Amino acid sequence: MSEPVLELRNVTKRFGSVTAADAITLSVNQGEFFALLGPSGSGKTTMLRIIAGLEVPDEGGVFINGQDVTALPPYARGVGMVFQNFLLFPHKRVGENVVFPLRMQGASKAEQDERLKWALDLLRLDGLADRYPHQLSGGQQQRVALARGLISRPALLLLDEPLANLDRELRKEMEVEVRRYQVELDIPFIYVTHNQEEALTMSDRIAVMNHGRFEQVAPKLEVYTHPTSRFVAGFVGHSNVMTGTLAAIEGGCASLDWNGVTVAVRTPPGASVGDRVDCFVKLEKMRVVAPGGAAQGENRVPGTLRDIIFKGSTADYLVTLENGAELMISEGSETMGFQRKDPLEVVWSAEAGACFPAGGA
Amino acid sequence: MAAGSRVAVAAYKGGSGLLLTLLYLFLYAPIVYVIYTSFNKDLIWPFPPDFTLDAYFKLADSSTYHEALWNSVLLGLGSAILCTVVATMGSMSILKYRSRWRGLIAVIYLCPLFVADLLVGISSLLFNRQVLGLPGNMGSAMIANAVHGTSFAFLIMIAQMARYDWRLDDAAMVFGAKPLRCFWEVTLPIIWPAMLGAFIISFILAFNNLEISFYNLGAIPTLPTIAWGSLRFGLGAELFALAALVNGVVLVTFTIMYLLMRYRIVSFGHRD
Numbered sequence A: 001m002s003e004p005v006l007e008l009r010n011v012t013k014r015f016g017s018v019t020a021a022d023a024i025t026l027s028v029n030q031g032e033f034f035a036l037l038g039p040s041g042s043g044k045t046t047m048l049r050i051i052a053g054l055e056v057p058d059e060g061g062v063f064i065n066g067q068d069v070t071a072l073p074p075y076a077r078g079v080g081m082v083f084q085n086f087l088l089f090p091h092k093r094v095g096e097n098v099v100f101p102l103r104m105q106g107a108s109k110a111e112q113d114e115r116l117k118w119a120l121d122l123l124r125l126d127g128l129a130d131r132y133p134h135q136l137s138g139g140q141q142q143r144v145a146l147a148r149g150l151i152s153r154p155a156l157l158l159l160d161e162p163l164a165n166l167d168r169e170l171r172k173e174m175e176v177e178v179r180r181y182q183v184e185l186d187i188p189f190i191y192v193t194h195n196q197e198e199a200l201t202m203s204d205r206i207a208v209m210n211h212g213r214f215e216q217v218a219p220k221l222e223v224y225t226h227p228t229s230r231f232v233a234g235f236v237g238h239s240n241v242m243t244g245t246l247a248a249i250e251g252g253c254a255s256l257d258w259n260g261v262t263v264a265v266r267t268p269p270g271a272s273v274g275d276r277v278d279c280f281v282k283l284e285k286m287r288v289v290a291p292g293g294a295a296q297g298e299n300r301v302p303g304t305l306r307d308i309i310f311k312g313s314t315a316d317y318l319v320t321l322e323n324g325a326e327l328m329i330s331e332g333s334e335t336m337g338f339q340r341k342d343p344l345e346v347v348w349s350a351e352a353g354a355c356f357p358a359g360g361a
Numbered sequence B: 001m002a003a004g005s006r007v008a009v010a011a012y013k014g015g016s017g018l019l020l021t022l023l024y025l026f027l028y029a030p031i032v033y034v035i036y037t038s039f040n041k042d043l044i045w046p047f048p049p050d051f052t053l054d055a056y057f058k059l060a061d062s063s064t065y066h067e068a069l070w071n072s073v074l075l076g077l078g079s080a081i082l083c084t085v086v087a088t089m090g091s092m093s094i095l096k097y098r099s100r101w102r103g104l105i106a107v108i109y110l111c112p113l114f115v116a117d118l119l120v121g122i123s124s125l126l127f128n129r130q131v132l133g134l135p136g137n138m139g140s141a142m143i144a145n146a147v148h149g150t151s152f153a154f155l156i157m158i159a160q161m162a163r164y165d166w167r168l169d170d171a172a173m174v175f176g177a178k179p180l181r182c183f184w185e186v187t188l189p190i191i192w193p194a195m196l197g198a199f200i201i202s203f204i205l206a207f208n209n210l211e212i213s214f215y216n217l218g219a220i221p222t223l224p225t226i227a228w229g230s231l232r233f234g235l236g237a238e239l240f241a242l243a244a245l246v247n248g249v250v251l252v253t254f255t256i257m258y259l260l261m262r263y264r265i266v267s268f269g270h271r272d
């Protein structure tokens, strides 16, 4: 792609002693669905507010389509936004809410009508134009907020946890919908969420944020399979964490002494024998087999089945090991006929583990 | 035991009901008495009743009262507009911009409540005359009356606007509204009931005020000043009619305001 639609260069924003954005550099391309994933308070909303112009960065610049907009007020930036609590205007009808950005731009009445019809059709809101926001369901309000964000053909759309207030069913449905609109419109969406499933479902690329900093920015699959920091490994996906001391290093392979159990791992970059490390292995990267059963993997640890948590298509197996630790393994639910207290073995490959220097906490 | 506690609750309810009734009697009996008397022939001892509208005809005929009424309305409107504008700007800036000093600013807005009318009247007269070299007139009376009015208007505005969600303004700005447009399109349509409340209260305050108006207006009559002046010539029938009318108008205004709010014809902030 030629020029990025959005570029942040070294953007920093402090609130007193809190650094909500710490030297953030980023570029987002045309048609990209970009997710900003991070725990509460990591600075996601602040980032969106800086892009929208609602917050002025202390340092650094914001560029939209190559133009420096750092000093421009929000109303001169031409971005669309869907706010965390929708923020529909309570005294305006749905139609007036949706058409508001066009009116502010001084679009002709004919254009307003035409675009309104387009937006209401796209978001399946026909027939609701004369209602007030408080007369709508959560899902409908959400779609009105989206329609309002999209109607004026913004250069990019910012979405701040737009699905957080919806119930699970509706959220699943809207995840698919939102992705569909994005593909249809072919503009970049910058989608803030603290829900990793949402980020993994919808986005092309994910930035994982923590304490105002980007921990990793990469295509979603890579973030999931190859986390580059301890924080990302712990935050994205569900993992077993094994904390131990590196006992030996042989080139790319190392062995970890995990409370008496020796575990084969990839050698973490720059590590040396004696280091304390955390090894993260995703639940679904481990297998449970009957003792001596067939499975691929350098690591094979005996244990006892404590419980099975049935999850529908999958089940989580809780296995107590001889060193007293417990592992959780995600498997297909109908495959095996294990019972509680059955002896079995947990198997995984060294490749599946991601090791980082042990965290202080 | 259950029966005993039920009796206690009943006694408690009855007791507080009685107390409330006495309080209302104490507050409203004089007003009711004045209204009742204004419809009677005998103003000194209006029992048994002998109804007549004489007092009202006298009031309608009196040209001094006409002029005074006009002046009072003018004074009330001017002062109320001033109060509402200043109080709206004040409460908006405190709530929206969340300054470190907002507590102090709010207290400064409220301080005039503790200054007696008489002092506000005299000091604004002195200040205008000695420092600014201005004579007392309608304009200075409006401003002087706005001193207390603004405090009350501010109290009303801040109480109602505490529920306003300023992120709505953020939304409006992102969608292209400049600050003034944003106020006009989003803030004003939501906060106008609070502004109306502030306006009505400050209007009534200025309309009814005696001391401040007296010192600033001198010979220009308002309803309270001529009512007070005419007291020196005994209790005229017009005074009873006037008091009854003013109280009646205030009562009706408040009833309407209450009904509007009760049935949510106007509502404050978000409709949830």
Ligand SMILES: Nc1ncnc2c1ncn2[C@@H]1O[C@H](COP(=O)(O)OP(=O)(O)OP(=O)(O)O)[C@@H](O)[C@H]1O
Binding pocket: A015, A018, A019, A020, A038, A039, A040, A041, A042, A043, A044, A045, A046, A047, A194
């Ligand atoms: N206006 C402000 N004044 C002071 N501190 C602020 C302000 N806005 C944000 N912060 C601080 O900046 C940090 C980042 O806040 P932000 O709202 O961006 O987090 P977030 O990632 O959106 O969190 P959440 O998921 O809870 O919405 C927090 O520590 C917050 O307390």
Ligand SMILES: [Mg+2]
Binding pocket: A044, A045, A046, A084, A160
């Ligand atoms: Mg947030």
